[in-house]
Amino acid sequence: MTVAAQPSAQQPLAGVKIIELSTMITCAVAAMMLSAQGAEVIKVEPPVIGDPGRLIGTQKNGVSAFFHNCNRGKQSLAIDLKTQTGRDAVKRLAADADVLVHNFRPGVMDKLGLGSETLRGANERLIYLGVSGFGTTGPMSDYPAYDMVIQGLTGITALQGSDNEMQHINMLICDKITAYTVAQATTAALLARASTGKGQHIDISMLQANLAFMWPDGMMDKTIEDRDGIMDMSPISDYYQTLDLSDGSIALAPLRDHHYKALLEMLGYPELLEDPRFSSMGGRLKHMDQVMEILKSPRKEYSVAEAMSLLTAADIPCAPCIARDDLKSHPQIEAIEALETYETPLHGALTVPRPPARFEGENASQATPSPGLGEHSRSILETLGYSGEEIDALIAEGSVACG
Numbered sequence: 001m002t003v004a005a006q007p008s009a010q011q012p013l014a015g016v017k018i019i020e021l022s023t024m025i026t027c028a029v030a031a032m033m034l035s036a037q038g039a040e041v042i043k044v045e046p047p048v049i050g051d052p053g054r055l056i057g058t059q060k061n062g063v064s065a066f067f068h069n070c071n072r073g074k075q076s077l078a079i080d081l082k083t084q085t086g087r088d089a090v091k092r093l094a095a096d097a098d099v100l101v102h103n104f105r106p107g108v109m110d111k112l113g114l115g116s117e118t119l120r121g122a123n124e125r126l127i128y129l130g131v132s133g134f135g136t137t138g139p140m141s142d143y144p145a146y147d148m149v150i151q152g153l154t155g156i157t158a159l160q161g162s163d164n165e166m167q168h169i170n171m172l173i174c175d176k177i178t179a180y181t182v183a184q185a186t187t188a189a190l191l192a193r194a195s196t197g198k199g200q201h202i203d204i205s206m207l208q209a210n211l212a213f214m215w216p217d218g219m220m221d222k223t224i225e226d227r228d229g230i231m232d233m234s235p236i237s238d239y240y241q242t243l244d245l246s247d248g249s250i251a252l253a254p255l256r257d258h259h260y261k262a263l264l265e266m267l268g269y270p271e272l273l274e275d276p277r278f279s280s281m282g283g284r285l286k287h288m289d290q291v292m293e294i295l296k297s298p299r300k301e302y303s304v305a306e307a308m309s310l311l312t313a314a315d316i317p318c319a320p321c322i323a324r325d326d327l328k329s330h331p332q333i334e335a336i337e338a339l340e341t342y343e344t345p346l347h348g349a350l351t352v353p354r355p356p357a358r359f360e361g362e363n364a365s366q367a368t369p370s371p372g373l374g375e376h377s378r379s380i381l382e383t384l385g386y387s388g389e390e391i392d393a394l395i396a397e398g399s400v401a402c403g
Helices: 026-036 065-071 084-095 116-122 147-153 156-160 173-196 206-218 257-267 270-274 281-286 288-296 304-313 324-329 331-335 377-383 388-397
Strands: 017-021 040-045 075-079 099-102 127-132 201-205 243-245 248-252 318-320 339-344 348-353
Touching: 017 026, 017 084, 026 040, 026 065, 026 099, 026 173, 040 084, 065 348, 075 084, 075 377, 084 116, 099 173, 116 127, 127 173, 147 156, 147 173, 147 206, 156 206, 173 201, 173 206, 201 206, 243 304, 248 304, 257 270, 257 288, 257 304, 281 288, 304 318, 324 331, 377 388
Parallel strands: 017 040, 017 099, 040 075, 099 127, 127 201
Antiparallel strands: 243 248, 248 318, 339 348
16 A cells, blocks of 8 residues: 555555556446545556547547446546556556556466466565456357346346346446456455465456356345256246336335235235235236236226325335436435536536445545546656656657556
């Protein structure tokens, strides 16, 4: 850790220096989360287009909101790792860094001379974390991987649709699950280092992170291998059904008997209160597909407001299904101040979520800009001992970009 920044309850990672060599989400979001908790993050990018995430989705001044949402609060060093100067710069950065994270395919960092043994040999306190798509061994270890590919191999497409009709979750969920895994592993390794005095090498694959995430509920009906005496029940995936009404939809999770007493009467099915399939939790869990059919076919008409009033009166967990355009103005989201709006030179006014962990009960802010490509290249290289003339020459030859 550096001497300048000291950890506090609200900034527990202050003084931790992280070097991020990555594109897209897995390492970027992890590093941004750690930055929100006080870490200094230097993002190393190629000098021409940088992280391709800069170009994906809605943009302003040539930089996407997607990139901003994954890279707030970082510094950018745009340098070509295919050059000796680029590799030497990373070695100098890693020499006094606490953490290095990357998501290159297995073997690439070793070929660049930036492998774990090399960098940790020069800095035994370094935590070196490599993220791969499918792991470092096996027939698919060299394959390229993106979120939708991992959704397929982990069974998420089968769970979201069915085993016979696959369907993706329409966001980069596997990337973000991996990012949270990276962040958790990083902080655990920092805690271990506080006791051992030494860093370590960590491998995380998107495949394994998402299998672990999907398994508890997604494979609950396929976990027990000994079938003797087993009682098959509906998996959690069968419990999902919105209540669709004339002016919108409600997401609800009725579980207890008194929930269903109120719900069946509300939907116009009072006769089912005596039906053993619906009258007890055990009956409902065995026949969840039939229970969900009731939600699809209410006999009475309600508005969302009317239905919400009845459901909340019965203490049934529920919430209206909100369109994305309405999220920012929802009174509960406003009440907890989950979002913040601020201005940056590149994007102007924008709205982002605050960091969700409230250390000491305080609502944190990460109202910081995302870096322009190479915005901090000169200052970082100067700190590493490069002269102004050397930096100018690197810029002229295209090895370095300065924003």
